Amino acid sequence: SREAVVAAPSVLIEDGRVTDEVLEAVFDGESVDQAVVDAFVAEVMALPEEERLAIAADLSRRVELEVARLSGLEDALGGTAATEAALAGAWAPVNEAIAGVAPALAATSGDGDASASPGSTQPAGFARPMEVPAPNGMAAFGLLLGGMGLALMVDPLVSSSNDFTKDQYSEGTVSSGVAVSGAVEQSTLTMSFDGTQDGVAVKFNAEVVVHPCPDPSGNFDMTAKIDVKTSKGGVGSNAAIDMKINGQVDDDAHIASSTTEANTQWADFAGGKGQFLDYTMGLPSSGDNTFVVNRTGGAAGTDFIRMAVIMSTMFVYMVKDKMLQAAENAWLSGRCVDLKVTPSAGPDGLDPGQVVSVLAEPRSKIDGSPTGGNVTATMKAGVQSVEPNGSPVPADANSNYTAGPEQDQSGTVAYESRSK
Template sequence: MTGIESALGGEAQALAALQAVGTAYERKIDALLPQSARLMPAAFTGEGMQSGVVGLGLAGFTGLMTGSVVASSVSSMSDQQLAELVQQGPMRFGGKSGNAELQIGEDGSLDQELAFDVDESGLSGKVKLKLHVDACPDVQGKVGVSMDVDSSMHVSAKPGTGGSVHTRFKLDRWLDDDARLIDSADGMATEMQMEIGGVDDGSDRRMARTVRLERGGAASSAMDDWSGFNIFTDTPAVEMANALIEQSHLMLVLIAEMQLRGMGKGPAWESGRCVELKVTSDPSRRKGVRPNTAFELEAIPRAKADGAPTGGSVVATLEGGESLQPASGKVRADARYQYAGPAKKDESAKISFEARSRRGVGRAVLEFDTKQGRSYRITGLGTCNTSHTVCDVDQPFSFPVCGGTMQHAPTSDRGGTHSFEHSGATGSGSYTLTGPEAEMTATYQNVTCAGKRCFKTPNGRAVWTKIDSCE
């Protein structure tokens, strides 16, 4: 069809040349890997860089490197690390005959462009690829992969002999309410537009075909162009081209499915980056509580993309004492629980929550304990001379002072930083504790700001008196 076989001296020589081109593409891909590890921003962990790469030969026409290596690393990043990576902008690396550009979205989505040129065993080849992979499902639970591939190949000694392929491909997949891909016909839709062209001794043949698979399983195919073919004498060539298109469609479906499912670290929507799971307790204080304290808990999953309720369900798992109701199984979101805290002093417990829906997966943890903290009564602070009980001064705490609010952030058992708001003014500084543990004196150093002016104010003092319990 393309004249390559006859130009190279027969089928065996043509197959050997095609294999050499495929090997050369693979070398190009392998050569980019050390550069990707070296040039990616510091936010990358580097985990799985070598094992996460997928190289694909598309029926002898093209070579693809997927973004699995990047997706694998991104899935294990914290939100802060991902934000740093996104801020760096596109990552570019490559050489004279091959280059790549990767762009990571705020939700972990991937856009990738690759280009390779190869001249091997009498054949010259060129491949360009654009790839987009969704990370988070939309409100219907849909995620997708799109590819745009251009490839060409010709005999080096005969520039007018060879072939080209242009392919546009889209895969849409849907999740169920358990954040898992639907495996039935209702869970997939695809569309591929492929244009194949070839020149053999001046004879130009072209075929364009669109293949669709609708959600629900209905399949269709349309021949858009078949110029240069004779339906009476070129039947084998037509059948070969159609078979190649069908095989290419199947291969692209498999590649896209691999991209969505993730390579080694699971799909992106299970990373917790698509869903924010807010968990609350009433009472809100969970550390240093009385034994058998009763709590009302609520788990509220929301899609990060639009803040909408995700639906689906929540599963809560208790580690430690005492009792959680419902104790197991799925609870419809937004989920409510009753929890009786640890039954004895100096005990701790943890409840892990996981929300699953067609919007993805969200996770959160609440921790409880009945441990005795460093409890103090603080008096004499400010001109109001108020008194405040703090259950654990080793943890950040706040209380009202003279109509405002004062916050403490301990940095050691003898001091920390503080900030306050009062009557339109704000301030901050440090505090230092002196004296015996039973009764310490706190000295506050302050910088107060009002309007656009900031100035040091006299040191403040307060008395911290140790108490046995804050119950």
């Protein structure tokens, strides 16, 4: 029963795959049980990343094969084994292309020179993502591939422009099918790939747009879109996920809350006939998740709906957490704020024991407005003291530095601003 599935997490995952009990409990033919979905996701997200990806890879494979069966692609290819081989082969060049994005970005020097695309500036510091295919030898294709790619790339993408100045902007083609752009207020990645095997054509399009600098009220937003198509002649399928994330930052520059809305559409077609499934998930950081079926049509069966719901939910969790972390890392790096520190005298040539007042003024890098919040002055090295030391003061903030008692002594004071 659904109650048993929720109460006994051990039946959710077995030998690295989603159990039949979970799939049966997710959808009873009339409604999706959000409690079952939430229990499953909680267990999966608590696992090491490699295990999560292995589960997602298996589920993705099962979803793709079910869609191929429903759409008539399996019949066109001559059975399940031939279908799996064709899908893996068609998605292989897309796997390779996504894996190749990381080295192309990593080859870019930190000063903004672009070796892969002359005349353009590409982000630096892009770490190589996990090897593809996915764990356990299962090739990644479809939405799983998109989720892996976006989840692994979003933080390096955003962090690559953390040191940009107010008016700095860069864009460029990293490699065939991959374009990036960056400015203080926005980081964008777009990918477009295709592949073919045994007459099966696949197309993959994705875009991530991150606005990592909160507005004066502490609000920020970002989006992710993925669209994948698989076809052979007049049969095939299409899956698309459109995510929107809105967040709120607290006075200490940490994420206080967030809401994710994800619309998923699955459709298959076969000679003018087919079925479709359109649903929207709402994932607030506190409170109950929501699931709304917008429309269905054709012969979309319960097995397909069950796997589609679990697969897309896993995808959303894989991507949203990485996107939120990338945004928080960005503003904590100082990307969004200029902190102007002005001493009343010095900083060189101070007399022994001289007291200097210091004004710290945090300003938005986007529009130059005061950010408010607090500023903390901390004595880091040398002599003699700063007051207050290590305590936040409302911005614009004043502190007093006292020079050392002897000539030619020095001291280091660090200033940090935090705000919405």
